[in-house]
Amino acid sequence: MRADVSGHEVLKVTAGKTRCSSISEPPFFRALLISLALLFIGMFLVMPLTAVFLQAFEKGAMAYFAAISETDTLAAVRLTLLTAVIVVPLNLIFGVLAAWAISKFQFFGKNILITFIDLPFAVSPVIAGLIFVILFGLHGLLGPWLMSQNIRIIFAVPGIVLATLFITVPFVARELIPLMQEQGTEEEEAALVLGAGGWKTFFRVTLPNIKWGLIYGVILCSARTIGEFGAVSVVSGHIRGKTLTLPLQVEILYNEYNFSAAFAVASLLTLMALAAMAAKNFVEWKSGRQR
Amino acid sequence: MKKKNRGILPGFGFTIGCTMAYLSLIILIPLSTILIKTTGLGWDQFLETVTSPRVVASYKLSFSSALAAAGINSIFGLIVAWVLVRYRFPFRKVIDGLVDLPFALPTSVAGIVLTTMYAENGLIGRYLEAIGVKVAFTPLGITIALIFIGLPFVVRTVQPVLQDLEPELEETAAILGANRVQTFLKVLLPGLLPAMTTGFALAFARGLGEYGSVVFISGNMPMRTEIVPLLIVTKLEQFDLPGAAAIATVMLVASFIFLLIINLLQWWSGRYRRTA
Numbered sequence: 001m002r003a004d005v006s007g008h009e010v011l012k013v014t015a016g017k018t019r020c021s022s023i024s025e026p027p028f029f030r031a032l033l034i035s036l037a038l039l040f041i042g043m044f045l046v047m048p049l050t051a052v053f054l055q056a057f058e059k060g061a062m063a064y065f066a067a068i069s070e071t072d073t074l075a076a077v078r079l080t081l082l083t084a085v086i087v088v089p090l091n092l093i094f095g096v097l098a099a100w101a102i103s104k105f106q107f108f109g110k111n112i113l114i115t116f117i118d119l120p121f122a123v124s125p126v127i128a129g130l131i132f133v134i135l136f137g138l139h140g141l142l143g144p145w146l147m148s149q150n151i152r153i154i155f156a157v158p159g160i161v162l163a164t165l166f167i168t169v170p171f172v173a174r175e176l177i178p179l180m181q182e183q184g185t186e187e188e189e190a191a192l193v194l195g196a197g198g199w200k201t202f203f204r205v206t207l208p209n210i211k212w213g214l215i216y217g218v219i220l221c222s223a224r225t226i227g228e229f230g231a232v233s234v235v236s237g238h239i240r241g242k243t244l245t246l247p248l249q250v251e252i253l254y255n256e257y258n259f260s261a262a263f264a265v266a267s268l269l270t271l272m273a274l275a276a277m278a279a280k281n282f283v284e285w286k287s288g289r290q291r
Numbered sequence: 292m293k294k295k296n297r298g299i300l301p302g303f304g305f306t307i308g309c310t311m312a313y314l315s316l317i318i319l320i321p322l323s324t325i326l327i328k329t330t331g332l333g334w335d336q337f338l339e340t341v342t343s344p345r346v347v348a349s350y351k352l353s354f355s356s357a358l359a360a361a362g363i364n365s366i367f368g369l370i371v372a373w374v375l376v377r378y379r380f381p382f383r384k385v386i387d388g389l390v391d392l393p394f395a396l397p398t399s400v401a402g403i404v405l406t407t408m409y410a411e412n413g414l415i416g417r418y419l420e421a422i423g424v425k426v427a428f429t430p431l432g433i434t435i436a437l438i439f440i441g442l443p444f445v446v447r448t449v450q451p452v453l454q455d456l457e458p459e460l461e462e463t464a465a466i467l468g469a470n471r472v473q474t475f476l477k478v479l480l481p482g483l484l485p486a487m488t489t490g491f492a493l494a495f496a497r498g499l500g501e502y503g504s505v506v507f508i509s510g511n512m513p514m515r516t517e518i519v520p521l522l523i524v525t526k527l528e529q530f531d532l533p534g535a536a537a538i539a540t541v542m543l544v545a546s547f548i549f550l551l552i553i554n555l556l557q558w559w560s561g562r563y564r565r566t567a
Contacts (some may be wrong), residue, residue, distance in 0.1 A: 025471055030378055037374040038386075040367045043415075044439050045389050048404045051414055055407060094313045101306035105298075115550070116314050119322070122550040124500025126520040127539045130527060131321040134328050139532055141324060165317050188300055198301035220394075227397030229503035234524060247397040247503070254403045254507070263407075266400040273395035280395075281388050 095172025103180035129234025155237030172217035357498030360437030368445025398503025428510030441494030
């Protein structure tokens with residue numbers, strides 16, 4: 001979703017007041033459309049965003065900081081970060097490998113491969129959790145064997161990692177494939193002809209070219225990893241202090257009618273989301289690309 | 292022979308091998324277990340499970356609320372994209388950045404905040420309650436949650452197309468005597484339609500599978516406010532793995548058909564943008 005050079009110029013020409021009246025709308029109609037858009041955004045984005053922080057601080061700053069420094073919450077922070085530290089690098093490496101194979105070579109079945117990479121986007125998060133319960137759960141296909149070996153995957157950290165891996169497989173690959181397809185293979189070929197090895201070509205030529213796309217993908221992947229709820233909730237078992245990630249901690253606190261604590265934890269996740277969006281906008285600005 | 296076709300770049304075998312292995316381990320083998328578990332049921336029992344009244348009620352609810360939410364998002368998404376691209380007003384950049392919030396915000400956070408806002412005594416709920424409209428714990432609440440979740444899709448698919456539209460097109464229409472309404476309906480809208488449809492399909496597909504933001508606001512009453520993903524979780528909690536797998540199979544088939552439609556649409560809109 002990025003515009004080419006001509007897109008930039010068109011935008012400048014069409015921007016605001018430079019449009020002549022015959023191809024623009026009357027002022028009252030403009031005002032009406034802007035109000036409608038603001039009303040919609042206000043109701044669905046600004047109000048929920050504000051409400052999270054209002055509810056979080058409802059019982060004052062002391063209660064807020066008490067809630068976010070509680071042992072269970074800190075355990076949830078640790079588990080969420082642990083999951084991200086495992087999941088994001090794995091999907092990053094996968095994304096680069098898959099994008100290299102898909103964008104630099106022609107082979108049969110490429111489109112099917114891309115569709116497989118996209119699959120997690122089309123699958124409900126609940127199903128993503130379900131498949132690992134079927135595979136590794138107590139009544140699952142490998143359950144009895146795992147039981148005899150005393151290995152726990154479901155209702156434990158490995159299950160949470162697996163479900164999150166499944167959900168976030170496409171993020172880095174999806175960003176890199178179109179980018180590397182656009183860049184073609186000439187630069188790499190030149191490097192090889194000049195005597196560089198395969199790895200050297202990748203690190204000196206390809207990597208600098210895909211740097212921003214890579215960072216962009218990592219930001220999206222991290223945000224989803226930290227925030228994933230549906231898939232993780234199915235495999236987690238909701239054991240306090242052990243298998244609760246932050247989004248699950250929010251759910252538990254809320255269902256216990258501990259609303260202000262739930263919103264305090266939710267506010268942490270909201271700050272994370274805002275930081276991810278700011279980082280994403282920064283990368284877009286830095287790489288000079290438009291959505 | 293194959294080597295010649297692939298040029299001089301190294302690493303094809305290594306990268307394709309790793310890609311296939313990873314995809315198989317993380318996605319394909321786990322997904323196939325759903326089919327294995329479902330076939331364990333037998334055809335009759337499968338049909339009985341996926342057509343029981345409670346399950347059918349959940350299909351209807353999931354389908355209709357996702358459809359309604361995607362429809363509302365298409366209209367307002369077009370307005371938001373239009374306003375962001377064409378007009379200048381205060382906070383435009385901030386709003387442009389904010390549109391992605393539903394992608395970045397964890398769904399459980401969205402769920403609890405929307406429920407609190409639309410509950411009887413909530414920020415918006417108390418005014419709606421006064422005029423006799425109940426949102427939380429009704430299908431209307433589910434639709435609201437799905438509007439939030441699907442909001443960025445239409446905006447982000449329509450925005451780049453609007454930016455690429457050349458003003459000559461509209462100037463020509465104006466010179467030839469068309470008024471603004473005619474120009475919009477006959478010149479602009481046909482060019483925007485493929486992107487709008489893609490955005491609609493993406494928002495709809497996301498809405499069908501959505502779980503986190505909906506479970507809080509829906510109240511989860513069987514036959515009334517129970518969505519399909521929730522039913523899968525309920526079956527799972529009752530240790531009815533084959534039942535959960537059967538419903539999941541129906542959902543997967545529906546999603547695959549949708550994925551196919553989306554890919555066709557994207558191909559169509561891509562073609563349209565090249566020729567336009």
